[in-house]
Amino acid sequence: MKKKKQTNDFDYRYFSGSEETVYRNDESKKLEIIKKHRAKKIKKISFNVLSFVLVFAIVISSLYIGKKGIEKFLVLKQEEKNHGLAMIPDDVKKDLESMTEEERWAYLYEMYPELLDKKLPAGILYDYVLYYAHNPDTIGYLRIDGTRIDTPVVQADNDKYYMKHDFYGKPTSYGAVFATHIADFKPFDRNTLLYGHNMNDGSRFAALLNYKSMDYFRKHPVIQFDTLFEKHDWKIYAVIMTNGSTASNNGYFFDFTFDNCSDLCFEEYIKEIDKRKLYTTGVDLLPTDKLLTLCTCTYEFNDARLIVIARMVRDGESSVVDTDLAEYKSSPVKYPDSYYDNARNNPYKDDPKFYLY
Numbered sequence: 001m002k003k004k005k006q007t008n009d010f011d012y013r014y015f016s017g018s019e020e021t022v023y024r025n026d027e028s029k030k031l032e033i034i035k036k037h038r039a040k041k042i043k044k045i046s047f048n049v050l051s052f053v054l055v056f057a058i059v060i061s062s063l064y065i066g067k068k069g070i071e072k073f074l075v076l077k078q079e080e081k082n083h084g085l086a087m088i089p090d091d092v093k094k095d096l097e098s099m100t101e102e103e104r105w106a107y108l109y110e111m112y113p114e115l116l117d118k119k120l121p122a123g124i125l126y127d128y129v130l131y132y133a134h135n136p137d138t139i140g141y142l143r144i145d146g147t148r149i150d151t152p153v154v155q156a157d158n159d160k161y162y163m164k165h166d167f168y169g170k171p172t173s174y175g176a177v178f179a180t181h182i183a184d185f186k187p188f189d190r191n192t193l194l195y196g197h198n199m200n201d202g203s204r205f206a207a208l209l210n211y212k213s214m215d216y217f218r219k220h221p222v223i224q225f226d227t228l229f230e231k232h233d234w235k236i237y238a239v240i241m242t243n244g245s246t247a248s249n250n251g252y253f254f255d256f257t258f259d260n261c262s263d264l265c266f267e268e269y270i271k272e273i274d275k276r277k278l279y280t281t282g283v284d285l286l287p288t289d290k291l292l293t294l295c296t297c298t299y300e301f302n303d304a305r306l307i308v309i310a311r312m313v314r315d316g317e318s319s320v321v322d323t324d325l326a327e328y329k330s331s332p333v334k335y336p337d338s339y340y341d342n343a344r345n346n347p348y349k350d351d352p353k354f355y356l357y
Contacts, residue, residue, distance in 0.1 A: 079166070086130040086152070096126060124228045128152070132228060135167055139179055140227040142194065146220055147207040153194060153225070155179040163195070174199060182259050185227040188312070189259040190266060191291040194225075198296040198306075205296035208308050211239045214279045214326050221281065221321035223310050225292055233319040234292045234310035237285050238277035241298060241306055243336040248303030250337050255356050256293055256307055263287055265357050272354045273309060275334040282325025285311050301339045 088096075092111060096104045108126060109115055118133045132138045137154040144150075154162055154176050162178035165171055177196040183189060196205030210216040223234040242256065243249040254272070261269065267287050290312040298306040313319050332347045340346040 086134055128228055143224045144220055148202055149207050151177050153177050157181050188290045191258055193257055193293045195295050208296050208306055211308055218323040221323050233313045235283045235321050236281055236310045237283045238273050238309045240276040243338055244303045244305045248338050252353055258356050261356050279328045
């Protein structure tokens with residue numbers, strides 16, 4: 001029986017094609033693996049970079065917060081210490097009350113021999129002589145009973161200096177409470193302006209923000225601001241919120257920073273205050289009165305300032321304020337243009353702008 005002839009029915013062209021297909025599939029898988037590896041590598045690098053950035057940010061934030069915390073601790077502790085050193089003790093004040101002027105100074109020089117080397121201005125009140133001895137930029141003292149505002153007031157030729165330096169001239173973000181360089185106190189100008197920062201820890205002028213509440217005013221209606229030579233109480237007339245510059249209010253600035261102006265201008269200024277005050281305090285204000293204006297930052301709108309305006313207690317007048325007369329206004333409060341937006345209609349949009357003259 002003949003063997004059946006074997007035939008090779010396998011198509012090598014098919015093999016070649018299959019081999020090529022297998023090769024291509026392997027290359028695709030290889031590229032896919034490489035891509036996945038690269039993606040993982042990029043993801044890992046991105047994660048490491050992001051982690052580094054986050055850690056770096058946390059470290060920097062911690063250092064900043066730590067620095068601010070340390071600054072707060074050091075500033076307040078040092079001030080507390082210096083405040084104790086610069087205030088004449090009550091027992092010494094009691095001794096001084098029964099003495100003649102000559103005896104008082106002899107006693108003070110004996111108690112505080114460091115004063116012998118200081119050139120003190122004639123007529124200075126002994127209450128503030130130690131503050132002046134520490135810093136001759138001292139021009140007075142500001143106190144609001146029941147608040148943390150209890151501080152000497154300074155004045156420099158450059159208004160910006162005490163924004164970044166404390167009472168003793170040390171650099172600090174706390175600054176100091178200061179009068180503008182144009183202010184005069186012998187006699188007082190028509191308007192005396194004092195600045196202080198609104199600090200998060202409640203120091204400097206932070207307490208002024210509480211005057212947005214009429215109830216707070218009722219508890220603290222009087223300010224004591226003494227110069228080196230005279231003691232004065234001031235009744236709070238108005239609390240307003242306004243802008244701090246022209247840039248934040250369409251080019252207009254309600255100028256509360258002036259020192260003097262004409263009689264007619266001052267009367268118009270009082271009317272403008274009346275439009276802007278948050279409530280009526282019941283305290284009257286005459287064109288002949290002297291004003292004390294306290295200014296600090298607030299954040300209800302861009303570049304906002306809170307202003308507390310008080311007037312000097314007149315000769316022979318009681319310092320007591322009848323706070324029962326305080327009430328909210330029936331008319332709307334006038335704010336700067338920057339306060340109003342689409343949700344707030346400005347009732348004073350056509351009101352003429354006030355300028356000092």
